[in-house]
Amino acid sequence: MGRPSRRADALSRERIIAAAITILDTEGERALTFRTLAATLATGPGAIYWHVANKKELLAAATDALVAEATGAGPTRATPHERIRRVALGLFDTIDAHPWIGSQLSQEPWQLASMRIVEALGRPLDDLEVPAERHFHVVTALASYVLGAAAQNAANARHAPRDTDRDTALSAIARQWAELDEAEFPFVRRIAAQLPGHDDREQFLAGIDLVLGGITRE
Template structure:
């Protein structure tokens, strides 16, 4: 008899975290952990377009129907894989006097984890981050910001600014990494220079090459944390 399909309600992005986990299994060779690890490997090798239930089943050496005891659909696989990447990030130290250092360590660690998996940055910007690892980090980040004096709307906006900066910069870096950056950058510079009357500031201060993405990221991170430090405790 084929394994029963995982509970279908709720469904969609993030739904895997809202269903009750089945107790027991008719497919002892499989587990959520093994399925997740295989999904991450496929995504690393082939990107989002390369992940399917059938391809995952082939990689695990099982029939595709066996997967449905554990996961309902491809959305589940994406959410599980993305949260596994967040699981690679070390939690902040929670030092009451060093909240800025905690935030910087989290941002740096998240960037490194997402870059190890080039599909993850774009995926993180498009899906609810509801997995246990992602929520553990959200808890740590908000706790650091509360220690700094943030509350209310300012707290949620500050936390979002931190995650959005990392995820957005990684998504851009991963996307550019698939192309010849130098040619595109030269074309942009030449275009701006040829239209200097319309773009005088850009022409006078052309963009620096994005070959050193880490330096750009670290500058932006320092600017963001300096702004948070100046704003801490001033609004709710």
Template sequence: MLSREQIIDTAVAMLDAGGEGALTIRALTERLSTGSGAIYYHVGTRDELLDTATETVIGAALATRPAGAAATPGDEIRAVALALFDAIAVHQWLATRLTRQIIRNPVGPVTVGIFERIGGQMGALGVPRASWFDGASTLVHYILGAAGQSARMEGDISGIDPDGDRDEFLEAASAAWQELDPEAYPFMHAVVGQMREHDDREQFLTGIAVILDGLTHLR
């Protein structure tokens, strides 16, 4: 018997393979060998299905906990931040849907879940209560913004290959930076090697560390 979980799992797989454009009710019914009525009964409209797929993936990321029994509040934030980063990297359609849900439904499970999971650590970090929202928002904005940079872009992407090789891009960009006038762009020349060799996840965690360190000074 067709279940709600089967529908959602299949929808996520179709989104991963082809983006939002690949997920239609007709395509989903063909994949599952069922009728559209079963889809609407279990998950509702296509837009509701997209929201549910988003909630499912984000919910799994938010359930991530750091290893070890002696985890600190910073460990909790790093664990969930990296889980969200990896989820958006794996599910390239997710960044757009995530942004829509946060803007469109501020009391929905995605928005509330993310802010509660991150913001729930503010008190334990020693952040003054009056700064809890600012601290949590700074982290959430950084996490979603940094993770979304590598996501598939919607709309006009003329001249951009969304499936381009990362190493080739960085090599070409670093070569172009090296051609810049070193007197006019000393910073660009100083970091060109770091840009070419950097690890996205490690860079992301460095950003989290910088924000967490800044939050400690709000005490």
């Protein structure tokens, strides 16, 4: 068997990161090795090490590339609330499409990608006239909600069997809620009917609006 042909175009850090993202999306973090990456790029592991020192750096770079895209500049005339909602929803959709980002951010909470998130969510606080001494608590609370809700949503989808119909599954859960003891779970029984058919993105944005409402009142 002959050796795999080498790519004629120059190997770059950007190409390596793009290939890593594809492997992470399709096969998961365990499948991402420099050997697998080298085979995908038709090169040798040594050529990859020239651009990326190790797997930890590669994961951080892949996460940063996607987060940078999600938190990039939006409409210049957007209100502070609109800017925060845009960033939050961009991160929600990005983590939904690339579930491994959630675990990567939690394992390395102060990496560059996390700083991009804090920066994008924090800048509008000046326009909302949040006192400077409250910035740290406010932006970390906001970021915690965004990343926690987005990661949980992605985990729910990832752990469900591939052939699961969402509406059917939620209807089954709703029936279980509705059959709980009325004396012990009156509230859960009341909201059971709202579970099937709800929109995950609308649910997420409702939480963002609650946080923003609290920020504004404060």
